[in-house]
Amino acid sequence: MSAGFGARLAASVAARGPLCAGIDPHPGLIESWGLPLDVSGLERFALNAAEVLGSTASIVKPQSAFFEAFGPGGVAVLERVIDTVHDAGALVLLDVKRGDIGSTMAAYTAAYVAEKAAFTADAATVSPYLGFGSLDAAVASAREAGNGLFVLARTSNPEAHALQRARLEDGRTVAQSVVDAAAEHNAGMEPHGDVGVVVGATVAPGEVDLTRLNGPVLAPGFGAQGATVADLHALFGPGLPGVLPASSRDLLRHGPDSGALRRAAQRVADQLAGTRESGH
Numbered sequence: 001m002s003a004g005f006g007a008r009l010a011a012s013v014a015a016r017g018p019l020c021a022g023i024d025p026h027p028g029l030i031e032s033w034g035l036p037l038d039v040s041g042l043e044r045f046a047l048n049a050a051e052v053l054g055s056t057a058s059i060v061k062p063q064s065a066f067f068e069a070f071g072p073g074g075v076a077v078l079e080r081v082i083d084t085v086h087d088a089g090a091l092v093l094l095d096v097k098r099g100d101i102g103s104t105m106a107a108y109t110a111a112y113v114a115e116k117a118a119f120t121a122d123a124a125t126v127s128p129y130l131g132f133g134s135l136d137a138a139v140a141s142a143r144e145a146g147n148g149l150f151v152l153a154r155t156s157n158p159e160a161h162a163l164q165r166a167r168l169e170d171g172r173t174v175a176q177s178v179v180d181a182a183a184e185h186n187a188g189m190e191p192h193g194d195v196g197v198v199v200g201a202t203v204a205p206g207e208v209d210l211t212r213l214n215g216p217v218l219a220p221g222f223g224a225q226g227a228t229v230a231d232l233h234a235l236f237g238p239g240l241p242g243v244l245p246a247s248s249r250d251l252l253r254h255g256p257d258s259g260a261l262r263r264a265a266q267r268v269a270d271q272l273a274g275t276r277e278s279g280h
């Protein structure tokens with residue numbers, strides 16, 4: 001059996017840095033690459049992006065919604081994207097944000113992260129907002145298969161504030177309770193656990209305490225949603241320990257030229273590694 005997700009992610013980040021490159025084939029982006037708005041255009045867009053970003057970033061996050069929007073043909077393209085990213089040497093975090101009662105979660109788990117799952121991703125995004133316990137079995141079967149989960153805790157969108165900052169009876173915020181539940185699953189794992197959390201790069205510093213998490217933190221909102229490298233440092237600390245800053249549109253707008261897309265991804269990777277000026 002291959003190493004667990006936490007260990008594979010740590011190795012990939014050590015080799016390539018922490019950038020999580022998103023593949024979000026927005027209709028406007030497909031058209032801006034001069035491609036038709038159909039399954040053939042989606043395929044050329046997404047496979048080109050997968051090849052380039054899969055050879056630059058440590059982990060690539062295809063957003064399933066943009067593939068599902070094209071129907072079964074789009075979903076078939078998503079499957080090829082996963083294979084292409086793997087062939088290029090990166091891990092795949094499939095962004096599906098599933099969340100349901102436990103018995104239904106078992107089917108989503110079989111689709112995405114269990115042993116012999118229908119899609120061969122390394123990890124998937126899930127929502128804990130039917131109660132974190134509804135994800136417990138998914139955590140167990142992902143772990144058994146050597147895969148991971150990223151649980152939404154404090155998301156990057158402004159509509160999330162009221163719900164995720166609300167206080168429980170014990171005084172913790174809802175978002176903090178999600179982080180704490182993930183931490184329980186990760187306790188004692190080395191180099192770190194396989195249950196990540198999502199904390200948007202746009203979130204105000206000090207809102208969420210990640211010190212006990214012992215797992216990866218996906219930080220979308222970096223780039224197109226306005227968060228900068230300086231914001232990441234203010235939020236997560238200077239070394240960005242365990243943090244995977246995620247950017248989709250802000251990278252993809254540099255296509256269709258593969259060289260330009262590769263240079264854009266490398267530039268961001270270098271900024272994150274602190275080898276360049278942070279550029280703002």
Ligand SMILES: O=C(O)c1cc(=O)[nH]c(=O)n1[C@@H]1O[C@H](COP(=O)(O)O)[C@@H](O)[C@H]1O
Pocket residue numbers: 022024063095125154155156157198199200220221222223224225246247248249250
């Ligand atoms: O789970 C996610 O990836 C996610 C969580 C979150 O809090 N905010 C967020 O934007 N995302 C996803 O991250 C991507 C952001 O895309 P860009 O804004 O183009 O970089 C989209 O695929 C979103 O669905």
